[in-house]
Amino acid sequence: MSGHGQGETGADAIWTTLTEEGVDVVFGYPGGAIMPTYDALSRHSTHHVLCRHEQNAAHMADGYARASGRVGVAIATSGPGATNLVTGIATAMLDSSPIVCITGQVPSSLIGSDAFQETDITGVTLPITKHNYLVTKAEEIAPTIREAFEVARSGRPGPVVVDITKDAQLGHAPRTEPGPRREARRPARPLTDADLDAAAAMIDRAERPLLFCGQGIVKAEASEALTALVERADLPVACTLLGLGGFPATHPRNLGMMGMHGEAWVNEAVQRADLIVALGMRFDDRVTGNLATYARGARKIHVELDPAEIDKNVRVDLPLVGDVRAVLERLVPRVAPAKRAAWNDTLGALRADAEAHDVLRIPDEGRLLGAHVIGDLYALTGGDALVVSDVGQHQMWEAQYYKHDRPRSLLTSGGLGTMGFALPAAMGARFARPDDEIWVVVGDGGFQMSAPELSTCRQEGLKVNIAIINNGFLGMVRQWQELFYERRYVATPMMGPDFVKLAEAHGLAGRRVERRDAIPDAVAFARQSEGTVVIDFRVQAEDFVYPMVPAGNDLADMIRRPRGGAIQGGESRS
Amino acid sequence: MTELRTFAVLVEDVPGVLNRVASLFRRRDFNIVSLNVGRTHEVGVSRMTVVVAADERTSKLIEANLYKLVNVLAVEDITSRPSVTRDLALIRVGADAEQRPAVLQICELFRAKVVDVAHDTLIIEIAGTTEKIEGLVALLRPYGIREMVQTGAIALTRGADEKMQLHEKASREAA
Ligand SMILES: Cc1ncc(C[n+]2csc(CCOP(=O)(O)OP(=O)(O)O)c2C)c(N)n1
Ligand SMILES: [Mg+2]
Numbered sequence: 001m002s003g004h005g006q007g008e009t010g011a012d013a014i015w016t017t018l019t020e021e022g023v024d025v026v027f028g029y030p031g032g033a034i035m036p037t038y039d040a041l042s043r044h045s046t047h048h049v050l051c052r053h054e055q056n057a058a059h060m061a062d063g064y065a066r067a068s069g070r071v072g073v074a075i076a077t078s079g080p081g082a083t084n085l086v087t088g089i090a091t092a093m094l095d096s097s098p099i100v101c102i103t104g105q106v107p108s109s110l111i112g113s114d115a116f117q118e119t120d121i122t123g124v125t126l127p128i129t130k131h132n133y134l135v136t137k138a139e140e141i142a143p144t145i146r147e148a149f150e151v152a153r154s155g156r157p158g159p160v161v162v163d164i165t166k167d168a169q170l171g172h173a174p175r176t177e178p179g180p181r182r183e184a185r186r187p188a189r190p191l192t193d194a195d196l197d198a199a200a201a202m203i204d205r206a207e208r209p210l211l212f213c214g215q216g217i218v219k220a221e222a223s224e225a226l227t228a229l230v231e232r233a234d235l236p237v238a239c240t241l242l243g244l245g246g247f248p249a250t251h252p253r254n255l256g257m258m259g260m261h262g263e264a265w266v267n268e269a270v271q272r273a274d275l276i277v278a279l280g281m282r283f284d285d286r287v288t289g290n291l292a293t294y295a296r297g298a299r300k301i302h303v304e305l306d307p308a309e310i311d312k313n314v315r316v317d318l319p320l321v322g323d324v325r326a327v328l329e330r331l332v333p334r335v336a337p338a339k340r341a342a343w344n345d346t347l348g349a350l351r352a353d354a355e356a357h358d359v360l361r362i363p364d365e366g367r368l369l370g371a372h373v374i375g376d377l378y379a380l381t382g383g384d385a386l387v388v389s390d391v392g393q394h395q396m397w398e399a400q401y402y403k404h405d406r407p408r409s410l411l412t413s414g415g416l417g418t419m420g421f422a423l424p425a426a427m428g429a430r431f432a433r434p435d436d437e438i439w440v441v442v443g444d445g446g447f448q449m450s451a452p453e454l455s456t457c458r459q460e461g462l463k464v465n466i467a468i469i470n471n472g473f474l475g476m477v478r479q480w481q482e483l484f485y486e487r488r489y490v491a492t493p494m495m496g497p498d499f500v501k502l503a504e505a506h507g508l509a510g511r512r513v514e515r516r517d518a519i520p521d522a523v524a525f526a527r528q529s530e531g532t533v534v535i536d537f538r539v540q541a542e543d544f545v546y547p548m549v550p551a552g553n554d555l556a557d558m559i560r561r562p563r564g565g566a567i568q569g570g571e572s573r574s
Numbered sequence: 575m576t577e578l579r580t581f582a583v584l585v586e587d588v589p590g591v592l593n594r595v596a597s598l599f600r601r602r603d604f605n606i607v608s609l610n611v612g613r614t615h616e617v618g619v620s621r622m623t624v625v626v627a628a629d630e631r632t633s634k635l636i637e638a639n640l641y642k643l644v645n646v647l648a649v650e651d652i653t654s655r656p657s658v659t660r661d662l663a664l665i666r667v668g669a670d671a672e673q674r675p676a677v678l679q680i681c682e683l684f685r686a687k688v689v690d691v692a693h694d695t696l697i698i699e700i701a702g703t704t705e706k707i708e709g710l711v712a713l714l715r716p717y718g719i720r721e722m723v724q725t726g727a728i729a730l731t732r733g734a735d736e737k738m739q740l741h742e743k744a745s746r747e748a749a
Binding site for chain 1: 593597601634635639
């Protein structure tokens with residue numbers, strides 16, 4: 001590319017290597033220490049999306065990765081540019097999302113001198129990356145980036161930072177062909193037939209078995225294998241938040257989401273089960289509640305790629321360490337075909353009883369609730385949209401009322417719970433899934449954390465539909481205040497701008513919806529419009545996510561949806 | 575049951591690797607009693623000996639988490655394996671001409687060496703298990719220990735150690 005006798009510059013090597021890795025879009029923000037790399041981009045065809053804050057560049061890369069299963073790339077300058085990435089990196093780390101972040105660093109001669117915009121970003125990101133690198137020589141750039149991609153996507157995926165000094169970017173390096181891949185040196189304990197036979201026997205013997213579908217099912221593309229197991233042995237399935245879509249929500253054996261805001265019948269099933277087969281999940285505290293009383297009657301099989309998850313939170317009887325799909329494919333034929341009418345009928349009855357009180361069945365009387373918006377959005381989009389949700393009450397309503405039948409049809413920050421994730425992640429996802437309908441479901445709080453990216457949408461001509469579930473509150477925190485802090489609403493009432501005008505100020509279209517019967521028109525408008533559309537859904541200010549297992553409570557100790565036709569939240573008290 | 579457990583860890587000898595291991599132990603709240611790192615016979619490979627206070631479940635988590643570090647080549651919990659464990663200590667103890675014979679006698683009992691003699695102090699070198707060093711220190715204490723430095727345990731298993739040799743083979747093939 002460079003025509004130099006000594007090969008290409010380090011900066012060119014960055015782009016050449018990214019191209020070799022199949023990268024055609026990166027998300028970033030320039031600055032002094034990364035300028036040689038930006039300058040070199042003039043000689044390469046990679047598309048660069050100029051975000052409005054580096055955190056969002058990381059979220060965009062993350063959204064791209066989650067939507068596609070490929071590695072997403074973010075790029076930033078040294079110092080503040082690099083530190084701005086941190087929340088996005090931590091978000092990717094906790095949800096095992098493969099991203100590579102390339103940061104500029106001050107020239108190697110200045111490292112350690114507190115030079116202008118010098119931050120030890122490999123030090124800062126050490127505990128929140130799968131691995132990171134400091135590169136000080138041009139010839140190390142290509143091999144390091146190749147290795148970074150391999151580390152990011154292999155095994156349990158995760159974020160990798162490659163910090164490259166300015167002199168390395170400016171230096172010259174001979175072109176190198178991709179070498180042999182670094183070999184995994186971990187002595188993986190191979191799964192024996194005896195292990196699998198033992199698991200099958202446990203399943204065969206169980207009277208009240210329950211499968212857990214975690215994000216591992218999505219990442220390992222194990223949905224078909226899971227369905228085969230479910231249908232062979234008539235097994236009910238509960239999903240984690242990140243496992244939603246890993247097993248079809250509309251499958252009769254799918255119970256729905258478990259945990260803090262899981263449906264009551266799902267958590268009851270967990271507590272009543274005599275066998276749990278956990279597939280690609282990590283028993284997060286939001287899933288288990290009080291560990292001491294968690295699923296006490298159940299023997300536990302844990303199928304998981306990462307051995308460091310075995311016995312971390314919940315002691316298991318039989319760990320099966322390996323790729324979830326590979327394990328399932330070997331396990332299914334060993335399990336005896338069975339019908340489990342009694343257990344499934346019990347669960348069905350629990351579910352029917354709770355569903356009869358569902359808020360969507362209660363007349364809305366002119367009210368607009370978050371659940372209405374999500375439930376209707378699900379119906380209006382035929383369940384076919386890729387939904388990217390933010391963090392808060394709306395996130396839980398999304399998880400409860402949008403039925404995800406396909407893997408990678410819901411992207412959300414589960415582990416870190418990062419507000420401001422949804423809009424940039426959806427923008428990244430747009431590049432991975434150019435033809436899919438994409439909806440952002442976001443609170444008024446989280447939207448205000450990410451709103452500057454509307455400008456990026458406009459500049460890039462990106463189309464995402466944004467549903468702001470606007471309750472004028474940091475709603476989830478308000479819910480906790482109502483429950484546990486005697487309704488002292490400290491720092492949760494939140495003003496916002498006129499979101500319709502804000503959209504218009506960015507050259508985008510906006511709509512406001514105040515009644516449930518206005519939802520279809522607004523959704524139709526968004527779907528028909530070419531550009532990004534912002535819909536400000538003015539939902540009831542004080543509303544509740546039901547059911548709720550208060551943090552640390554026993555899983556069965558839930559605050560239930562009120563019975564007898566009561567509407568939710570503050571209204572029911574007046 | 576929480577007890578002292580010893581891990582042998584082979585790591586790539588690259589900048590920051592000690593930091594990565596230490597950061598892992600800190601972040602996961604694993605309790606380091608001692609950590610020793612040094613070169614091995616292989617270029618580019620360092621060996622750490624980490625002694626931790628942990629129960630069996632935790633030590634499995636420690637091993638699994640160490641393997642997640644990209645620079646870690648091999649890990650073995652050698653607690654229950656027959657092994658040779660040594661700690662090295664240098665102890666400056668007060669001993670004037672009058673006390674010297676008694677101190678020397680203690681040293682002899684422990685097979686410790688006197689490596690420096692000054693007017694009223696001695697430097698004693700002792701290699702052995704941590705318990706042996708503790709025993710010597712207890713006996714020397716009445717004479718007044720002025721300064722002391724200790725390496726922390728290093729250990730090799732007795733006989734052939736499959737895991738660590740597996741690694742040697744792999745890295746030779748790679749080279
Ligand atoms: C970056 C960040 N800061 C703070 C929080 C704590 N938090 C969790 S939910 C929430 C409220 C979110 O409010 P909003 O976006 O309006 O959504 P709602 O709950 O009202 O639907 C807050 C502040 C968080 N998760 N992330
Ligand atoms: Mg809100």
